[in-house]
Amino acid sequence: MTKSLSSIIAGAALLGVVHVSAFAQKMPPNTDEAKVGDYVLPELLRCENGRLATSVELWRTVRRGEILEAFSSQVYGRTPKIPVHLRAEVIATCTNAVGGLATRTLITLHLFDDPEAPTIRLMLYVPNAARVPVPVFLGLNYFGLASVEADPALPLTAQWVLDDKAKGVVNHRATEATRGSHAARWPLELALRRGYGVATYFYGDLEEDHAEGWRTGLRGYLRKQSDRTGAAPDEWGALGVWAWGLSRAMDYLAANPAVDAKRVVVFGHSRHGKTALWAGAQDERFAAVISNDSGEGGAALARRNFGETIADSVRAFGYWFCENYRRYAGHAADLPTDQHMLLALCAPRPLYVASATEDLWADPRGEFLSAVHAAPAYRLFGLEGLGTSEMPPPDRPIGQRIGYHLRTGKHDITAYDWEQYLNFADRQLKPQSTTR
Numbered sequence: 001m002t003k004s005l006s007s008i009i010a011g012a013a014l015l016g017v018v019h020v021s022a023f024a025q026k027m028p029p030n031t032d033e034a035k036v037g038d039y040v041l042p043e044l045l046r047c048e049n050g051r052l053a054t055s056v057e058l059w060r061t062v063r064r065g066e067i068l069e070a071f072s073s074q075v076y077g078r079t080p081k082i083p084v085h086l087r088a089e090v091i092a093t094c095t096n097a098v099g100g101l102a103t104r105t106l107i108t109l110h111l112f113d114d115p116e117a118p119t120i121r122l123m124l125y126v127p128n129a130a131r132v133p134v135p136v137f138l139g140l141n142y143f144g145l146a147s148v149e150a151d152p153a154l155p156l157t158a159q160w161v162l163d164d165k166a167k168g169v170v171n172h173r174a175t176e177a178t179r180g181s182h183a184a185r186w187p188l189e190l191a192l193r194r195g196y197g198v199a200t201y202f203y204g205d206l207e208e209d210h211a212e213g214w215r216t217g218l219r220g221y222l223r224k225q226s227d228r229t230g231a232a233p234d235e236w237g238a239l240g241v242w243a244w245g246l247s248r249a250m251d252y253l254a255a256n257p258a259v260d261a262k263r264v265v266v267f268g269h270s271r272h273g274k275t276a277l278w279a280g281a282q283d284e285r286f287a288a289v290i291s292n293d294s295g296e297g298g299a300a301l302a303r304r305n306f307g308e309t310i311a312d313s314v315r316a317f318g319y320w321f322c323e324n325y326r327r328y329a330g331h332a333a334d335l336p337t338d339q340h341m342l343l344a345l346c347a348p349r350p351l352y353v354a355s356a357t358e359d360l361w362a363d364p365r366g367e368f369l370s371a372v373h374a375a376p377a378y379r380l381f382g383l384e385g386l387g388t389s390e391m392p393p394p395d396r397p398i399g400q401r402i403g404y405h406l407r408t409g410k411h412d413i414t415a416y417d418w419e420q421y422l423n424f425a426d427r428q429l430k431p432q433s434t435t436r
């Protein structure tokens with residue numbers, strides 16, 4: 001039996017189709033810089049007609065659209081135009097949150113005139129000391145609103161959450177022990193004292209983070225079908241759905257007079273970093289974009305064989321992307337894109353990429369190089385990107401319009417990371433002159 005199976009595989013290899021099964025197996029990740037191999041990145045400014053985009057105008061009218069189209073059709077899937085009837089319902093307001101530093105508002109964003117439809121539960125902190133509309137950091141959270149701050153007044157999410165004992169999750173459900181369990185990733189006091197607001201929603205509100213999550217989430221709601229058979233190969237994946245939700249949160253923030261709509265920073269860690277980049281690439285209302293340890297499918301160059309690969313991503317998280325992306329497993333060189341092009345879609349807005357020394361899975365060097373290779377788009381606007389192509393030592397933030405640091409430590413978003421983002425935002429985002 002085994003023998004006949006191996007001869008079938010050998011036969012398949014001869015026919016050149018064996019890569020499907022080879023990449024279905026998990027390979028140990030390469031973490032040896034000497035074994036990364038050679039690769040050639042697609043030329044950022046080269047238009048499909050062969051012409052170089054040498055001006056802002058060509059970038060804006062031709063090249064930017066081509067790149068967006070390539071990411072939409074081959075990587076994340078197309079974001080559909082959804083007729084939304086956004087209605088913001090304030091659920092609770094606490095004027096002395098975070099030790100009296102902030103006013104915290106819980107808002108349900110109704111997306112459709114349908115009580116059965118998915119909604120976004122947004123939480124917004126605005127510093128009480130603010131006398132003018134404030135800049136806001138907007139990002140997704142992993143374990144629900146109550147995980148961000150240990151306050152019994154916050155609702156525990158009833159949705160499926162990632163299993164994590166340390167976060168008090170039991171059988172994919174948040175428990176009382178989940179309260180405040182991710183507070184270390186949300187140093188609210190730090191941001192609030194510096195005059196920034198913070199907004200977040202639980203990403204599972206729109207789609208739970210597993211292969212079947214689409215059924216009960218926004219995608220299932222829109223499809224109203226019991227399976228995805230026949231789903232177009234460029235249909236959006238979960239990252240696209242979560243990113244779309246960030247734009248709906250932006251719709252709300254833009255209409256809130258306490259918020260400076262011209263200074264909303266979209267940020268995220270890891271899978272949420274991938275999401276933030278895709279949201280920032282598509283929605284230019286985000287004034288700045290921050291990727292924290294976003295790795296493969298985020299800031300890291302796909303063509304570098306280091307840490308996670310496309311094959312790893314699609315094996316474990318194929319539903320994050322569109323079906324077309326699967327064909328690049330083991331064939332990154334065939335992609336019309338690489339991730340420096342995603343970063344370049346943020347130009348000329350401030351962009352920050354961060355890595356961590358022990359986070360080899362996310363390929364820190366690949367994240368750095370991606371930022372280096374995004375710079376030509378910034379130069380079109382007369383802006384210096386990173387200002388260097390030399391990777392800095394740990395804990396030495398660098399950059400101009402593109403910022404970068406390599407933090408000592410593991411895959412995480414820490415107060416150190418936040419401090420750098422706040423410093424960067426102070427430097428790059430000029431306040432509005434209006435007062436209230």
Ligand code: GCU
Nearest residue numbers: 269270271272294295296308
């Ligand atoms: C996995 C996945 C990464 C992702 C990470 C996270 O490790 O392979 O691509 O960034 O989870 O979101 O924490």
